[in-house]
Amino acid sequence: xxxxxxxxxxxQPLLHGHLPQLAARSPDAHKGRFGHLLVIGGDRGFGxxxxxxxxxxxxxxxxxxSLATRLEHVPAALARLPEVMTVGVASxxxxxxxxxxxxxIVIGPGLGDASWGKSLLSVAANASQPQVWDADALNQLAxxxxxxxxxxxxxxxxxxxxxxxGLSTAEVQADRLKVARALSQKFNAVAILKGAGSLIASPxxxxxxxxxxxxxxxxxxxxxVLAGLVGALLAQGMPAYEASCLAVWLHATxxxxxxxxxxxxxxxxLIPAIRQLLEEQSPxxx
Ligand SMILES: NC(=O)C1=CN([C@@H]2O[C@H](COP(=O)(O)OP(=O)(O)OC[C@H]3O[C@@H](n4cnc5c(N)ncnc54)[C@H](OP(=O)(O)O)[C@@H]3O)[C@@H](O)[C@H]2O)[C@@H](O)CC1
Ligand SMILES: Nc1ncnc2c1ncn2[C@@H]1O[C@H](COP(=O)(O)OP(=O)(O)O)[C@@H](O)[C@H]1O
Numbered sequence: 001x002x003x004x005x006x007x008x009x010x011x012q013p014l015l016h017g018h019l020p021q022l023a024a025r026s027p028d029a030h031k032g033r034f035g036h037l038l039v040i041g042g043d044r045g046f047g048x049x050x051x052x053x054x055x056x057x058x059x060x061x062x063x064x065x066s067l068a069t070r071l072e073h074v075p076a077a078l079a080r081l082p083e084v085m086t087v088g089v090a091s092x093x094x095x096x097x098x099x100x101x102x103x104x105i106v107i108g109p110g111l112g113d114a115s116w117g118k119s120l121l122s123v124a125a126n127a128s129q130p131q132v133w134d135a136d137a138l139n140q141l142a143x144x145x146x147x148x149x150x151x152x153x154x155x156x157x158x159x160x161x162x163x164x165x166g167l168s169t170a171e172v173q174a175d176r177l178k179v180a181r182a183l184s185q186k187f188n189a190v191a192i193l194k195g196a197g198s199l200i201a202s203p204x205x206x207x208x209x210x211x212x213x214x215x216x217x218x219x220x221x222x223x224x225v226l227a228g229l230v231g232a233l234l235a236q237g238m239p240a241y242e243a244s245c246l247a248v249w250l251h252a253t254x255x256x257x258x259x260x261x262x263x264x265x266x267x268x269x270l271i272p273a274i275r276q277l278l279e280e281q282s283p284x285x286x
Pocket of ligand 1: 045109157169173220
């Protein structure tokens, strides 16, 4: 990653027409060229979070998507998403073999704070693939029980950011720019500080702000969708900062479109809107 330091005031708004793009696909493209993404998460009570991430990744162009979740969630996952290779894992050992085939990891949605999630996270923390750490992966990171590997994107909401930096949520919201920068520096990772006016900060000093988004997005599961989307763009070869910027813009702009229908947005409603926007912004064919 380049080490150029950018001016402290240099916050770029994410503007349509100035966003990173995925290259058009050649007519002989095959799934092996667009990455194999593994979502790890979904402890008891939170099975849907990992499913939302997997569906988002699938619908955003990842070549192959696998899901490692609780054994009891496998039948429901297969019924909803037969395209996703879903594996029930009881322990970290089972994850190790799976990781050999994987190019990008998304870990945290619904991972929980029990020993099951902790053991899976410890395996990911020792893996070399680019990763997206979200939700309970960030809560474990905040406890200091695990370290973030290199090449990571972290996606905290203000509550998670507060835990990661030892602040209150109000303190995070009072100076979001400072917090986004502090997160990227502390963890040497691209940090997406979510919430209205999401910020994307890179350890090299770049920061972008997203002015899109809609209050109808204040509903559970939208962060899981974002994590899967960032992972899918990484899997298709986009660098971490660019993937994070494009993902945040697509997610928020899809929220604007779906927000026109008012309250009652379900996180899964956002996924087809993101697919449509991605095709408008980065057409699959030239
Ligand atoms: N279908 C499923 O299976 C789903 C499962 N899910 C899973 O649930 C688990 C718990 O995750 P979670 O995010 O609900 O709980 P948690 O980390 O305590 O954060 C809540 C606190 O954070 C703050 N806060 C958040 N946003 C903020 C904002 N924009 N602006 C300001 N503050 C904000 C706010 O703090 P407060 O303001 O109350 O101090 C709020 O009370 C996790 O495993 C996740 O993956 C979810 O993914 C949903 C779908
Ligand atoms: N009022 C809002 N304006 C813009 N974006 C929002 C708003 N409320 C929520 N979002 C977006 O929705 C997502 C919510 O993520 P998160 O809090 O992690 O949800 P969950 O854990 O339920 O999946 C974030 O990307 C956030 O930026």
